[in-house]
Amino acid sequence: MALQLQETLKEAILVYTGLSPATFFTLLALLFATYHVIYELFGPSETHHRPRNLEEMQPLPPPVQLCEITSNGSNTKKPLLMAIKS
Template structure:
């Protein structure tokens, strides 16, 4: 065994600190576990076709609130409708 100048306790303490630091930084900067990305094409849902609405009222816009999976979610900001 090669002598490194560190005691066995110091070596394992440093190893544990490096391991803990890695997990902290990978948790902060790494991918989020709660965000699930599809791994293949079978998991991806097809995009809905675009909807031409023209001018609609606030009552008609409420139909596109995102609760119906067959209708897109629409949002109006300053009289512009975003899909």
């Protein structure tokens, strides 16, 4: 029974694709590996998970001002304010 199924599959692969079974399964494995590589590079990642609605978001803490600051750095006795948004 298993040998008959194997022969039937070999003939079907050859007739429908024109490839030998070894070539067919090699190409299938390469396509599968390529899909997984591309999905890992461009697919969603769990480290960059964003909340789907406002209820999942936590409120930000209020800003803290430690001292007087300058906006252009003209006063050397006061620190310059810098912000980095990531």
